[in-house]
Structures are given as C-alpha cells and as structure tokens.
Amino acid sequence: MTGPVFADVRSAAICAFHDAELGRDAHVGDAPTAVAAGAWPWIEVNHRCNRLLWDEEDLARRRDVPDAAIAANKRAIDGYNQRRNDAIERIDEALLERLATVVPEAGAWHNSETAGSMVDRLSILALKIFHMRAQASRAEASDAHRAACAGKLARLVLQRADLARCLDTLLDRAAEGRAYWRVYRQFKMYNDAALNPYLYGGKR
Numbered sequence: 001m002t003g004p005v006f007a008d009v010r011s012a013a014i015c016a017f018h019d020a021e022l023g024r025d026a027h028v029g030d031a032p033t034a035v036a037a038g039a040w041p042w043i044e045v046n047h048r049c050n051r052l053l054w055d056e057e058d059l060a061r062r063r064d065v066p067d068a069a070i071a072a073n074k075r076a077i078d079g080y081n082q083r084r085n086d087a088i089e090r091i092d093e094a095l096l097e098r099l100a101t102v103v104p105e106a107g108a109w110h111n112s113e114t115a116g117s118m119v120d121r122l123s124i125l126a127l128k129i130f131h132m133r134a135q136a137s138r139a140e141a142s143d144a145h146r147a148a149c150a151g152k153l154a155r156l157v158l159q160r161a162d163l164a165r166c167l168d169t170l171l172d173r174a175a176e177g178r179a180y181w182r183v184y185r186q187f188k189m190y191n192d193a194a195l196n197p198y199l200y201g202g203k204r
Contacts, residue, residue: 011164018126091116
C-alpha cells in the first residue's frame with residue numbers, strides 16, 4: 001500500500017475518479033484549467049482531455065462529412081493532446097514536490113515511466129473499459145461480437161489492475177527512497193511554430 005505521503009493518490013482512488021467521470025454527461029465543452037494546487041486538479045484535466053480526445057478521434061474517422069470537418073477534428077486532437085501532455089507533467093511535478101526531502105538510496109530503482117504517465121495510461125484504460133463494456137452488452141450486436149468484446153473487456157480490466165499495482169508500488173518505493181523518476185519534458189515539435197518547418201516557413 002502507498003505510504004502516507006501519497007495516501008490521497010492511491011490507484012484505487014484514481015481509478016474510481018476516472019470511472020465516475022465517465023458516468024457523467026459525455027458532451028463537455030472544453031478541458032478545464034487547473035487552478036488549485038496539488039496533483040488532483042491535473043489528474044482531472046488529463047482525464048478530461050483524454051475523454052475529449054477519444055471523441056475527436058472517433059469523429060475524425062467519419063467518411064460522410066466534408067474534409068474541412070475532419071481537419072477541424074485533427075486540430076482539436078492536436079490541442080487536446082498538447083493539454084493532456086502538459087497535465088501529465090504537472091501531475092509529476094506535484095507528486096515530486098512531496099518527495100523534496102526524500103533522498104534516493106544508492107542503487108535506487110530508476111523508473112523509466114513517470115508516475116504521471118502511468119496516471120495517464122490509467123485514464124486511457126478507463127475509457128477503453130467503458131467503451132468495451134458498452135460493446136459487450138450491445139443489444140443489436142451479434143452474440144459473437146458481444147462474446148469477443150467480453151473477452152477483450154476482461155483483458156483490459158486485468159491490464160488496469162496490473163498498472164494500478166505498479167503505480168502504487170512506484171509511489172510506495174519512491175516515498176521510501178527505493179525508487180525515483182524524473183520529469184522528461186515532452187518537447188512536442190509539431191505544435192511549436194519555432195520548431196515545425198512547415199509552420200516557420202522552412203518548408204512548403
């Protein structure tokens with residue numbers, strides 16, 4: 001179990017939050033801006049962006065609308081994805097602040113994936129579980145379709161449980177100085193007008 005340093009951000013609480021949010025109105029206007037301190041506002045922003053990304057990705061696969069509609073979807077995807085990644089970094093920063101007085105032991109495990117990235121993956125798995133569960137109980141679908149989706153749902157539930165345990169283990173060991181992670185900035189060049197040659201004019 002995660003120690004007191006991270007008692008409020010245990011994976012069970014995060015997964016419960018993700019699931020509860022998916023039970024609310026799916027037609028939200030925009031991702032919120034986190035204003036409160038700590039990790040939780042950014043966990044909310046990250047999950048909201050992932051939810052909006054899911055919807056935009058579905059819309060971008062349409063073939064019965066003008067190309068301009070798909071281009072609008074793609075631009076929305078870029079925006080939500082940038083904000084999603086920004087939120088991951090803010091989650092990591094907020095969690096690492098709690099470890100300011102913890103000195104990692106010599107030989108402490110260096111986790112290549114950050115805690116914020118794991119929270120992000122839990123959010124995506126919550127979305128997959130939510131939508132796969134809907135498919136597994138889709139009344140008008142065939143028995144074969146529902147059975148196939150039920151099998152996929154079981155695998156997704158197992159995957160989330162495994163990832164949740166890994167997140168708690170990382171936080172637990174980091175609080176004890178037995179593991180650590182670093183924030184690696186995203187450096188998404190395609191969204192930066194100074195780095196994308198098609199935006200700053202280097203290419204046509």
